[in-house]
Amino acid sequence: MLPQDIKKQYDTSRARAEAEAAQRKHAAYTAMPRLRQIDEEIRQVSFNRGLELIKAENRDQVRRDTAEKLAALYAERARMLSERGMSTDDLLPRYACEKCSDTGYLENGELCPCARLKLAGRKYSSSGISENAGFDRFNENIFKDPEQLKRTRRAAEICAQYAENLEIGGAKGLLLMGETGLGKTFLMDSIGREAIRRGYSVKKYTAYNLIDAALRAVRRHEAGPELTGAELLLLDDLGTEPMIPGVTIETLFAAINERQFSGKATVIATNLTKNELFTQYGERIFSRLFASREYAAITLRGKDLRM
Numbered sequence: 001m002l003p004q005d006i007k008k009q010y011d012t013s014r015a016r017a018e019a020e021a022a023q024r025k026h027a028a029y030t031a032m033p034r035l036r037q038i039d040e041e042i043r044q045v046s047f048n049r050g051l052e053l054i055k056a057e058n059r060d061q062v063r064r065d066t067a068e069k070l071a072a073l074y075a076e077r078a079r080m081l082s083e084r085g086m087s088t089d090d091l092l093p094r095y096a097c098e099k100c101s102d103t104g105y106l107e108n109g110e111l112c113p114c115a116r117l118k119l120a121g122r123k124y125s126s127s128g129i130s131e132n133a134g135f136d137r138f139n140e141n142i143f144k145d146p147e148q149l150k151r152t153r154r155a156a157e158i159c160a161q162y163a164e165n166l167e168i169g170g171a172k173g174l175l176l177m178g179e180t181g182l183g184k185t186f187l188m189d190s191i192g193r194e195a196i197r198r199g200y201s202v203k204k205y206t207a208y209n210l211i212d213a214a215l216r217a218v219r220r221h222e223a224g225p226e227l228t229g230a231e232l233l234l235l236d237d238l239g240t241e242p243m244i245p246g247v248t249i250e251t252l253f254a255a256i257n258e259r260q261f262s263g264k265a266t267v268i269a270t271n272l273t274k275n276e277l278f279t280q281y282g283e284r285i286f287s288r289l290f291a292s293r294e295y296a297a298i299t300l301r302g303k304d305l306r307m
Helices: 004-031 033-055 059-083 113-127 146-165 184-197 207-219 248-262 274-289
Strands: 173-177 202-206 232-238 265-270 295-299
Touching: 004 033, 004 113, 033 059, 146 173, 146 184, 146 295, 173 184, 173 248, 173 274, 184 202, 184 232, 184 265, 202 207, 207 232, 207 248, 232 248, 248 265, 248 274, 274 295
Parallel strands: 173 265, 173 295, 202 232, 232 265
Antiparallel strands: none
16 A cells, blocks of 8 residues: 555646646537537447347447447547647546556556655655666766776676676675765665665665764663664765774674675675775674675776766
8 A cells, every 4th residue: 555645646646637637628618519519429329339238139230330420429529629739638637647547556456667666765765865876877977087987887787787686796795995986875876776676675874874873872772773674785984984992893793794694785885995994894894895705896996076
């Protein structure tokens, strides 16, 4: 079932489309009185066919006669509208979505693709994923260096492949590395957006927010942030979080280790180099991030695209 607020959007859109169609039809009837007569005749002929079929000895003849009458009426109707620069469609509701007629559901009872997009949009906003991200929104015009464009395009292709099944080359983790402004967050959010579209549950943290949430939980003697619930965890800006003894390393290790143990997908983006990751986080975290069977690594290089 659709949430009430989304259902209300559909109800409002459908009512508006049908009211506008009624207004157009009324105006057409006023300008062409014969048009109203034709529509009434079409309804009457269709109704009479049912009665005639019940008592008819030759039902095929009734069907042929009815079809001829209706064809003549529809032809006259179309001709009259055409002379006014109109068509039959002008008298029908103009729904925002023709597939579901602004109900959110297809004839077979399944959710319409437009409803799935509305639900996905809600998930984007609640997950912290940018609505401007998406592999179909990759803007090649912002690249001044052809080689950087080539490398980034290839990185986007790999990320798109990863988003299909939340793994690449058997690895459930993906590590995006490179300096500031090279598009790591865009690629990460594009993965998240595609994963949501495919029906996966997604959770996103910045490293700072994750550690902040963990620290607040410690102070309140509460459970820490949920790390293994979502099928895909996005962890952005690793390396910008405060280094709090007893909290930072332990929380990050738990996130990486527990998700590996449960077979869940994780994407991590960082501005740190391989050496800096080892120095800052130590062997336990480093060894998991660079175990090829667990994480695939992509390094972006080039100039800051925001400058």
